[in-house]
Amino acid sequence: MAEILIVDDDSVIRETLFELLSEKYQCTAAATGNEALGLLRRKKFDVVLTDLSMPELCGAELLKRIVAEFPGTPVIMISGLSDQEQAEELRKSGVYAYLLKPFRLETVEESVARAIASQQK
Numbered sequence: 001m002a003e004i005l006i007v008d009d010d011s012v013i014r015e016t017l018f019e020l021l022s023e024k025y026q027c028t029a030a031a032t033g034n035e036a037l038g039l040l041r042r043k044k045f046d047v048v049l050t051d052l053s054m055p056e057l058c059g060a061e062l063l064k065r066i067v068a069e070f071p072g073t074p075v076i077m078i079s080g081l082s083d084q085e086q087a088e089e090l091r092k093s094g095v096y097a098y099l100l101k102p103f104r105l106e107t108v109e110e111s112v113a114r115a116i117a118s119q120q121k
Contacts (some may be wrong), residue, residue, distance in 0.1 A: 001026045002116045003043065007036040007050035007062065008078070013101075017049060020105050021112060033057025040070055047096075047115045049108070052079035052086075060090060067094040074115035078103065 004025045008014040009032060018029050028045070030036040034057050036050065048066060052059035063075050074096035079086075087098045096118075097111045 002046040003028070004112060005030065005036060005039060005045040005048045005050075007031075007033060007048065007054070007059070009051065009054045013051070013078075016105075017108065020108065021049075024109075025112070025116075033059065033062040036062060037065060037069075040066065040073075045070075045073060046119055047074050047076065047112055049076045049112065050078065052077050052090075060086075060093070063090065063093055063095055072119070074118060076108075076111050076115060078108075 002025045004021050004027045006014055006017045006027060006029045014029050018027050021027050028039055030039055033054055050059045050062055059077055066073055066075055076097045076099065077090055077095045078099050078101060080101040090098055096115050099107060099111060
């Protein structure tokens with residue numbers, strides 16, 4: 001079963017994503033980027049689903065660290081900001097997918113499934 005790490009400082013979104021994805025995947029949740037890094041250093045995850053705007057360690061910085069320390073781990077970024085320039089920068093930095101809030105749960109499920117499938121090739 002694929003391992004998914006969900007990172008969001010908003011407990012409602014974090015819990016919603018956990019409930020949605022735990023039906024098909026083994027899920028772990030983190031409230032901060034630093035907590036996520038600690039989990040990544042202890043366990044391999046198949047996909048990281050993270051918010052962009054978080055205190056301490058933002059999603060963009062988390063992405064950079066994941067690319068550097070855990071290459072090949074797909075990162076799906078979620079943001080409430082519709083900033084095309086930032087989205088393009090994140091794509092150049094290695095983000096697998098960029099989803100805007102409010103997102104459809106089906107879109108999240110599809111993105112996670114595609115990211116997992118890309119690892120199995």
